Amino acid sequence: MYICICNALKDSELAEASNDARTVSEVFKRCGRRPQCGKCLPDVAQLIEDARCVENGAQTIAAE
Numbered sequence: 001m002y003i004c005i006c007n008a009l010k011d012s013e014l015a016e017a018s019n020d021a022r023t024v025s026e027v028f029k030r031c032g033r034r035p036q037c038g039k040c041l042p043d044v045a046q047l048i049e050d051a052r053c054v055e056n057g058a059q060t061i062a063a064e
C-alpha cells in the first residue's frame with residue numbers, strides 16, 4: 001500500500017527505513033526522497049513510533 005503518493009513510497013519500504021530512525025526527514029533521506037505535500041508525514045511518524053515500540057518490546061522480552 002502506498003503511504004507517500006508524492007514519492008511513490010510503500011508502507012513496507014517506509015517501515016524498513018523507519019527502523020532506528022529518529023525523525024521523519026531521516027526516513028525520507030534513507031529512501032533517497034524528500035517530503036513534498038506533507039500529507040503522509042503523520043503516517044511516517046507513526047511508523048517510527050511503531051518501530052520503537054517493537055524494539056522496546058523485544059528488549060523487554062529479552063530482559064525477562
Ligand code: FES
Nearest residue numbers: 004006036037040
Ligand atoms: S504524500 Fe508524502 S509528501 Fe505527499
